[in-house]
Each structure stands twice: as C-alpha cells, then as structure tokens.
Amino acid sequence: MRVRCVKNLIETQSINTIQQSKMNPVSKHTRRRLLNGLWVTLSGLALAEIAWVVGTFLKPLKSNGSSEQPVKVIDVGPADLFLPRTVTAFPQGRFYLACLEDGGFLALSRRCTHLGCTVPWDPEKGQFACPCHASVFDIRGDVIRSPAPRALDRFAVAIENNRVKVNVGKPIRRSTFDNKQVVYRVHP
Numbered sequence: 717m718r719v720r721c722v723k724n725l726i727e728t729q730s731i732n733t734i735q736q737s738k739m740n741p742v743s744k745h746t747r748r749r750l751l752n753g754l755w756v757t758l759s760g761l762a763l764a765e766i767a768w769v770v771g772t773f774l775k776p777l778k779s780n781g782s783s784e785q786p787v788k789v790i791d792v793g794p795a796d797l798f799l800p801r802t803v804t805a806f807p808q809g810r811f812y813l814a815c816l817e818d819g820g821f822l823a824l825s826r827r828c829t830h831l832g833c834t835v836p837w838d839p840e841k842g843q844f845a846c847p848c849h850a851s852v853f854d855i856r857g858d859v860i861r862s863p864a865p866r867a868l869d870r871f872a873v874a875i876e877n878n879r880v881k882v883n884v885g886k887p888i889r890r891s892t893f894d895n896k897q898v899v900y901r902v903h904p
C-alpha cells in the first residue's frame with residue numbers, strides 16, 4: 717500500500733514536470749541563453765587573466781637609463797686598513813676591493829666577463845685567473861688574457877670620513893681600465 721502511494725506520488729511529479737516544461741518553453745529557452753551568456757563571460761575573464769599573466773612574464777624589465785639605479789651601499793671600513801697592491805674579497809657583496817699601487821681604490825665585480833664564472837684573486841701572481849676558460853685579469857680588472865672580451869665590471873666607490881663605501885646596487889660595465897675610475901682619499 718505504502719509503496720503504491722510513493723509510486724503514485726513520483727508519477728504525479730513527473731507528469732507535472734513534463735507538463736510544466738511543455739507549457740513553458742520560453743523559460744527553458746531563457747535559462748539556456750543565460751547559461752550561455754555566463755559561460756561566454758567566464759571564458760572571457762579566464763582568457764583575459766591568462767593574457768595578463770603571459771604579458772607580465774614577457775614584458776622586458778624597465779631599463780635603468782639614468783638616475784633610477786638601486787642604491788645598496790656597503791661600508792667596508794677605514795681607508796687606512798687597506799694597503800697598496802692588495803686585493804680584499806667581500807663575498808657578501810660579490811666584489812673585490814683593490815687598493816692600487818698609488819693608494820687609489822677600485823671595487824671590482826668577481827664575475828668573469830666571458831661567461832660569468834667567479835674569478836678568484838691569486839695574490840702570488842697578483843692577478844685574477846678565471847678557472848673556467850683561463851681568462852686572466854690584472855689588479856685593475858683589465859684583461860691580460862682572453863677569451864674575456866672586456867675588463868671586469870666595477871662598482872662605484874666613495875670615501876667619506878675616511879671610510880670606504882661601495883655601492884653594489886648596480887655593476888658598472890666598462891671595456892677597459894681608465895684612471896678616472898680610481899677613487900682616492902682626500903687628505904685635509
């Protein structure tokens with residue numbers, strides 16, 4: 717008896733649903749259009765997001781043409797600390813501070829200008845020797861032996877209150893050594 721009641725109820729609901737759908741073809745059509753519209757909108761949003769992500773990755777970094785160089789200054793200590801004809805490594809800043817024969821200072825990148833290997837200083841020979849392809853540089857970073865195509869990059873040096881400060885924010889590219897690159901302490 718109970719089973720028959722349930723069966724009748726299901727049959728009645730099915731008939732109602734069929735009748736509703738037959739009676740209201742417009743609402744069915746409208747629903748389909750709404751769903752299609754929603755689908756198109758969501759697809760458009762997804763495509764726009766993908767385009768934005770791809771564009772962000774492919775966009776070249778802004779060139780620092782002029783004054784917008786990042787500043788990160790390392791105070792390496794009193795100028796008197798460094799003796800002429802010596803090179804001191806500063807691994808945290810990835811540079812060497814070279815104190816030249818006349819007491820002038822140069823901060824040199826430790827990155828080889830051939831393919832970027834780290835270049836160690838050889839104090840006995842008084843030169844930088846790249847372990848990768850045998851390029852050699854003198855104490856000023858100039859090329860003694862290729863394949864390195866140009867001198868080691870340098871960093872800006874300033875001496876303030878007898879302290880040597882190196883701006884490691886951006887390496888300065890150069891083809892060769894020039895006396896203008898050397899910084900001297902000013903004696904009062």
Ligand code: FES
Binds near residue numbers: 829864
């Ligand atoms: S990376 Fe230094 S010589 Fe090639």
